[in-house]
Amino acid sequence: MAKISSSDLKIMRRLVSGIVGMTILLTGCASPSQENSSRLDLIKKRNELICGVSGKIPGFSFLESDGSYQGLDIDICKAFAAAIIGDSTKVQYRPLTAAERFTAIKTGDIDLLSRNTTFTLSRDSLGGNGLTFGPVVFHDGQGLMVKKDSGINSLEELANKSICVGSGTTTEQNINDAFESASLPYTPIKYQDLNQVVAGYLQGRCSAMTSDRSQLAAARSGFKNRKDHIILKDVLSKEPLAPASDGQDQKLGDAMRWVVFALISAEEQGITKSNIDKKVQLANRNPQLKPLRRFLGIDGGLGEKLGLSNDFVVKVIKTTGNYGEIYNRHLGQESEVPIPRGLNELYNKGGVHISPPFN
């Protein structure tokens, strides 16, 4: 998610990516030949997964008062550790800035990146950042927040109103595009960073503020009377956030991909942290439940094909629960940063999360 970092970081990132690009060019010829062994084996040998996180995003990754990391991104790391090592506590979290996250993967500083990273072509491709992305774990997108008593319910009703926005970001561009394509007039009120946008909105300088929906929700949970503000249904941009690993390492990429699919598939089948033991017993007793037996690793040897243990799904669900459980824990209605599930629902409930079959 590009807008997470403050705008000064953005400039630096541009500068750094230039330098990094040049350096990669320079060191390209001398770079050592790709080892045959995958990082997956290295992680198992090390008995520890190094996971790159942000550490500064409410609901996704943040520092708890006891010094531990919590959040949706963190739970994804835990799921990987449970699948690869079999122990979700064997994770080393490395706080990374937006600028250094891709270098950290390329240099092998971290094994996996679970840091609110938007899945884009140039990041995924070999000619770009050369990463490989796992399935999307959170569909973010730019949204609008208004005061409830303003009676505004849609983008159209914001015509001729003023909107607080961070300047020089894609956010500013998106809101402009949205209003222009609907040929509605509006007044942008620009601020340097998100905190100022929030302050301007609370002081009543504008009727609405715009940012990524996850950020709006996070900002709102800091308000004194959070119930008085609503996030509109309109979504102005696509920000699919996904975990990533080195694109050269197919084995690790595959394992990452199917661990996330396991989380989603478990939700589709109604397998939760609390009923996983019963489901395993059920599958053991009933040889005719073939799909379930394959999913839980009793038949088929699917885990081995990925270089994981066959029952990796059981280990993952036992530690983090399924995708829905993870979501509700950190972003659900009862949590401190409530974000309506929207696109992040399963495909059969109006969202876009779907898992390919475990065959």
Next chain:
Amino acid sequence: MTNISISSIIIYFQKIRRNLSSNLFNTFLSLVLLLIISLVCLNTFEWLIFDANWKVVGSNLPLFAFGSFPSNEHWRPAIWIISLLVISIITLFGPKWKWLRKNLLMAWISTIPLGLYLLYGGFGLTPIMSRHWGGLTLTILLTTCSSLLSLPLGIVLALCRQSSLPLIQKLSSIYIDVMRAIPLIAVLFFGQLLIPLFLPVGIEIDRVWRAIFAFTLFVSAYIAEDIRGGLQSIPKTQIDAANSLGLNQYQIIQLVLIPQALRIALPALTNQSIGLFQNTSLMAILGLVELLGVGRSILANPEFIGQYIEVYVWLAFVYWLVCTIMAVLARHLEKRMTINPANF
């Protein structure tokens, strides 16, 4: 007795009156300013005492102090910080025992290996990786290690710049000029992002050490210039005198030049170390969870969202406190060195 004190108070008030309200306009201006100042103070105090929710600071004190250092090992960084404080107090109040005073410099230098041992562990303590270091501990570690490494490097660079050998002289001046022409943040970015790319696979320098090296390289250029100022203010005749006494090159540097140059450069060096302490906060945007970084991570905790002002006021206070301690120590040192320069 009372008469005198009363009259002195009256004189005092007359002085104030003369200064603040010599004519009608000045009186008006004074009153308005007084009103504004008292309003600001009142509001600030009201906020500090009633409005601010200090729970965000209170319940995260261990995080601010030690970062994510394992909680059952908190005593290790605590001992280190306390020992630093104790040595500061001893230095300030000038112990009567001569042996202690003599060993004070050694004590200061030994705090760094002590700190590293306590943080890293090993030799009987549980080893702890540097990724768990954080908070004030990490900030102080960055400052002390970088300043201890950059002082000798700075001295060497300053001496090289004064050297009569053209190659050495040119090289060190190029280094100093280049370092002073690059912004610190660029040097830090280089250390954090590019060094790992240059290193062959498998060789890894810890990010804390990468930061320390980057700070050292940067600060030593400035220290070199400060010391060069000190060196240049020493009259040439002293070198001639030392030569005629039969001292060799090294003895002249060690006994005549460096002590005097250091004394002259002390205020500037203090400036550098205080600046260095504050600049370590730049590491927060480069992914180290030092004091500022911990503050930013805590602000992402849904429980404390939006309490920016409390956290930043608290951080400002901590930075102010440490900087003040450093400044007071340096002033004390200056005083002692000027009172009795022959001692040095």
